[in-house]
Every structure is written in C-alpha cells, then in structure tokens.
Amino acid sequence: MGNASSMLTQYDIEEVQRHCHNLFSQQEIVSLYKRFCQLDRNAKGFISADEFLSVPEFAMNPLSQRLLKMVDGLNFKDFVAFLSAFSAKASLEQKVGLIFKVYDSDGNGKVSFNDILEVLQDLSGSFMSDEQRQQVLCQVLKEAGYTRESYLMLDDFIKVFGHFGLKMEVEVPVD
Amino acid sequence: MSNPGKLITSSSELDLDRPNIEDYLPSGSSIQEPHGKLRLRDLLDISPTLTEAAGAIVDDSFTRCFKSNPPEPWNWNIYLFPLWCCGVLFRYGILFPSRVLVLTIGWIIFLSSYIPVHFLLKGHDKLRKKLERSLVELICSFFVASWTGVVKYHGPRPSMRPKQVFVANHTSMIDFIILEQMTAFSVIMQKHPGWVGLLQSTILESLGCIWFNRSESKDREIVAKKLREHVQGADNNPLLIFPEGTCVNNHYTVMFKKGAFELGCTVCPIAIKYNKIFVDAFWNSRKQSFTMHLLQLMTSWAVVCDVWVRDIISVRAGLKKVPWDGYLKYSRPSPKHRERK
Numbered sequence: 001m002g003n004a005s006s007m008l009t010q011y012d013i014e015e016v017q018r019h020c021h022n023l024f025s026q027q028e029i030v031s032l033y034k035r036f037c038q039l040d041r042n043a044k045g046f047i048s049a050d051e052f053l054s055v056p057e058f059a060m061n062p063l064s065q066r067l068l069k070m071v072d073g074l075n076f077k078d079f080v081a082f083l084s085a086f087s088a089k090a091s092l093e094q095k096v097g098l099i100f101k102v103y104d105s106d107g108n109g110k111v112s113f114n115d116i117l118e119v120l121q122d123l124s125g126s127f128m129s130d131e132q133r134q135q136v137l138c139q140v141l142k143e144a145g146y147t148r149e150s151y152l153m154l155d156d157f158i159k160v161f162g163h164f165g166l167k168m169e170v171e172v173p174v175d
Numbered sequence: 176m177s178n179p180g181k182l183i184t185s186s187s188e189l190d191l192d193r194p195n196i197e198d199y200l201p202s203g204s205s206i207q208e209p210h211g212k213l214r215l216r217d218l219l220d221i222s223p224t225l226t227e228a229a230g231a232i233v234d235d236s237f238t239r240c241f242k243s244n245p246p247e248p249w250n251w252n253i254y255l256f257p258l259w260c261c262g263v264l265f266r267y268g269i270l271f272p273s274r275v276l277v278l279t280i281g282w283i284i285f286l287s288s289y290i291p292v293h294f295l296l297k298g299h300d301k302l303r304k305k306l307e308r309s310l311v312e313l314i315c316s317f318f319v320a321s322w323t324g325v326v327k328y329h330g331p332r333p334s335m336r337p338k339q340v341f342v343a344n345h346t347s348m349i350d351f352i353i354l355e356q357m358t359a360f361s362v363i364m365q366k367h368p369g370w371v372g373l374l375q376s377t378i379l380e381s382l383g384c385i386w387f388n389r390s391e392s393k394d395r396e397i398v399a400k401k402l403r404e405h406v407q408g409a410d411n412n413p414l415l416i417f418p419e420g421t422c423v424n425n426h427y428t429v430m431f432k433k434g435a436f437e438l439g440c441t442v443c444p445i446a447i448k449y450n451k452i453f454v455d456a457f458w459n460s461r462k463q464s465f466t467m468h469l470l471q472l473m474t475s476w477a478v479v480c481d482v483w484v485r486d487i488i489s490v491r492a493g494l495k496k497v498p499w500d501g502y503l504k505y506s507r508p509s510p511k512h513r514e515r516k
Contacts, residue, residue, distance in 0.1 A: 035233060038242070055238060057231035063224050071232070086229045099221060119221065137218070144215035160216050168222035170229045 008033050019077050020084040023094075028172040029080060036076050046073045062122045066102050086170040093158060095168045100157045110151040113137065240423050244455070266474050274321040274473050281317025285310055293381065301410075307381045308359035308412065315356040318349075322454075323477040326353055330484030333358045333413045333443065338406055341484075343445040345417035346425040347458035348465055349472065350447050353480065360415035361405065363387060363398070371465055383411050415445075424457040425449050443484065450479040 013026050024032070039047045039055070049072045053059045061067070071082055084090060085098040103111045103119055120133050128136075138148055144160070146152070152160075289310050296303035319326065333341055341360065343350060348371075351362055361383040366372060375386065383405065387398045405411050425448065449456040454475035458468045472478060 032233070038238065039232075052232070055231050055235045057235045057237065058228055061224060061228040061231065063221065063228060067225075067228050083229060083233065086226065095222070099219070099225065102221065102225065103219075116219070120218075123221070123224065136213070140213055140215050140218050146215075157219070160219060164216065166220070166222055168226050170226060170233050173234050 016077050016080050020081045020087075023084040023087040023089050024080060024172065027174045031172050031174050032080055032083065033076060036079055046075050047079070048072065062125070063102065063119075066105065066119075066122070069105070070101065083170070083172075086168060088169050088171075092161065092166055095166050096157050096161050097154065098168075099161075100154050110153055111157070112151055113141070113148050116152075240426075241459070242424060244424060244426065244451075244457075262476075266476065270323075270476075271474050274323070278317060278321040278473075281314055281321070285314040285317070289378070304381070304410075311359050311378065311382060312356060315352045318352050319356050319478075322349075322472045322475070324353065325477055325479045326356070326482060327480075328357055328482050328484070330482075333360070333445075333484065339441050339443065340406060340414045340416055341443050341445055342416050342418050344425075344447060345419050345422050346447065346449060347422055347456050347468065349456060349458075349469075349478070350417070351415070353447065353482065354415060354445065357482070359412050361385070361412040362415045362417075363402065367465070369464075369466075422458050424459075425451075425455075446481075446483045448481050448483075450481075453477045453479045456480070 008030065013029050016029050017024065017026060036047065037043070039051050041051060049068050052068060052071065053064070058064055058067075071079065074082060085094050100111065101107075103115050105115060105118070116137060117130075117133060120128075120137065121130075124133065141147065141150065146156075289307065292303060292306045292310070296306070318324075333339075343354065351360075351364070354360060355362075359382055362379075363385040364375065364379075364387075366375060366386045366388060375384070385398060385401045385405065388394045402414070405414055454472060454477065456472070456478060458465070463471070
C-alpha cells in the first residue's frame, strides 16, 4: 500500500479485509481510509499520537492514554485491525481480547490486582479514594472466586463476560 | 502547532462555559444509574468508554466543523462536461479579468479619495471620520462586486448607538467585507501578516478596529479593556464580533466565546449563510492563504448569501449547534476536562 499516495486500490482493500478477518465490508474500509487520511495530516502513512489527540472527543476520554499506546503509529492495515473489534460482526472473544489488552498494560499476558486498580483509577479519578477502590475490588474479586493475589488470564476474562455477552460496537459512516 | 503532544491548559473560561452535556447526548443514552449488586463483570466492563473512544476515532463532530465539503461533481457526463468547460473558459477568461478591472478601479477611486481626506482633514475629525466610513463602505462594495456578490440583507440596518455590540457567525474573512458594505463596523480581528496586515494597520485603523493575538495570554486583558472603552464611546462605530473565534464551514456553529456577552451591552445577532450552489465560501485557513481564497472567489460564478440581522442565530439560518469550543482547533482540551469525565 502506498505510504504517500491517497489512492486505495481494489487489491489493497481486499488485503486489508483479509487482515481484519472480513469484519468490515469493502465500503466501510474505504470510509475508514478516508478517515485515516483525514487524521494523518501530512500523509506519513500512520497517525501520530498528537493527531489522535487533536480529536477532542478522543482526548477527553479517560482511557485515551492507554488506547494511544495501542494505536500510536499504526499503519492503515493495523488501524483497521484494531477497530475490527468494534465491528458488529466481531465475536465475543475478539471484543474481550481488546478489553484484556487495555488492562494488561505491560503485555505479559496476565492482569493483576494492580492492573485493574490502575484502570479504575483512570475511570473514577478523584471521585473515589484509593482505599475505597481497593476495598471494592477486593470484595468483588472475592465474590467471583478470586483473591487479591490472583492473576486473571484471557480465559478468565472470557468466562467473566461470557454469561451476558458484550455490546461494544461502532458504526462506520458510509457515504 | 507550537507544542505537539503537550496539553496547553486553557483558561478557566472553558470550565464556566461547560454546556449541559445531557442536551447533546442522543436520546436514550443518558448516564445510567447502577442497580443491583456490583459484580466482577460490571467492574471490569469498560466497553462503553472504549466504544466512545473508538467512535471518536472513526468520526467526530469537531473535525466535521472544519472539513471543507467538496461540491458533488455534476459535470462528469458527456452532455454536461463540454458545458462545464465553456463555463470555465468564461469564468477565467472573461469574468475574472473584468472583475480584476472593477477591483482595480475601485482601489484607485478609494485611495485617491481616502489619502487626501485622511491627511487634509486632520483637523476636522467628525467630517473626516464620516467620509472615511463612507469610503470604506464603498471599497467593500467594490470587493463584493468583484465576486459578483449577491447579498440579501434582512432586518434593520445596524446604527451607531453606544452599549451595543453585534455578533455574527464566521465562515471566511469575506464575512467582514460583506457586513462592512452594509454598515461601517469596527471589528475585532486577529492581526494578519502580509498585505492584509497592511490594510489592517492603515485603513481599518481609522474605523477604530481592535487587534488581538491569539497566542498571547496577557493580550486578553488588554483587548477586553479596549472593547469596553469602545462600546462606551458614543462616537465609535458599532462593534462587530465573531464569537466563534475561528472560521467554521457554514454547516455548523461552534460554541461562542463569551467575551462578547460580558461587556454589559445589548447583543444583536447577525447570521450569514452562504449559498453553496454558487461557491463554497468557507475559508479553510490551513489549506489556503487568503490571497488564494480571494482568487478562488473571483473565478467562481458568484457569491450568494443571506444576512439576517437580529434573528436568533443557528435556528434561523439552518445551521446546526455543536458543543465544541472553536479554540480547540488551536489547542488541546485541558486535563481538567478529562478528569471531569
């Protein structure tokens, strides 16, 4: 795929589609490409952290820093792959997989008590004290059969979310 | 942008301006109250927040305000294309030169009247100001004519009265010229470089215009003071303010900066809506300089717009409201806002 050109060939579209496991239609990929080019101001082939932060709705999101680590510098193919977890056609495992990756900031494949605490901190900020957060988390983990020292794996996450499913969808505007 | 990646703390003004976010959320998605016992699943479920973030990545209302919306191509079939080519020839070959001629004549007349008036009548301020005002209105009419501007004014003509300001939506610098043709306003503008800056320091100075510099924070107090002095004076021209603070693409209005409303005067709204069929008057200052923008206007068929005075902005002119501060175009939201969320 050309890094400086803003022309997307049919071959490119199909390649991207395969890479995201057909979770987006070809029109959606074309729309996403337009959006990608809009955000990538100087056509470098990837969107920098700065350019993501220029979207106020994104910058104001409490999890923006964590997501930024995951999307910073992605080329278009990986950008689409990242967003594919938000497609209506994505499976529960794929969606939970993304959530797991957000919690597992050091990428070691397991989520500790502290990892969850950090995300809670990002979300609740000054509305809860650290102590309150720890108390709540301890209690909730105990009731689910885990302890403070437990490490949660991806399978544990899938088990936790399995019962009621997960609604995490974004619609790609198609002209 | 001077500080890539760093958050520039915006002033507390933005805090006070925070709109009621419930007004802007789509119906049905109000912030939910938790019910029942808190389970591990509920605690770990960050999907709403992630969905919002992904939604913003995919599309966001702020970027849409500043997007130039290209016109739909209508000239692509075999019947219309040659017509379009003739149109291009006509516009560039005939219209453009005659417009340049009109504009040149206008400038000659203007300068040959303005310079003598300005220097010879130094002692008679009242008369001088009156003549200068009419001359500025004249050159603006020439400008408007040079784009074949068809401007329909609705509502009463603004008059010179103290303690009154006018606010208008902003699409391009030509907004100022169109309104100036109607009445010689004093306006508050960003100081520009180049030939525009020269015009600002000489001619517009005589109208009593006020300059500011976006990047200087101390500037704000000085400007606020100047504004207050201006509206108190009975002799000064009516003051025109563009409260969005920046050019918006004429499909939306962004949140107004509140300076215009804090002066303790009556505020009269003016709305400008351009007819896109003729030309898209949005000046995307990132994409083109003002000179290019003017040239583009002069090679189009016409600039057609409606100006409404004293009607409610945004509802009347068919523009949509967006809860974003226009200055976010230049800086990032402060960390304070993220915490609130």
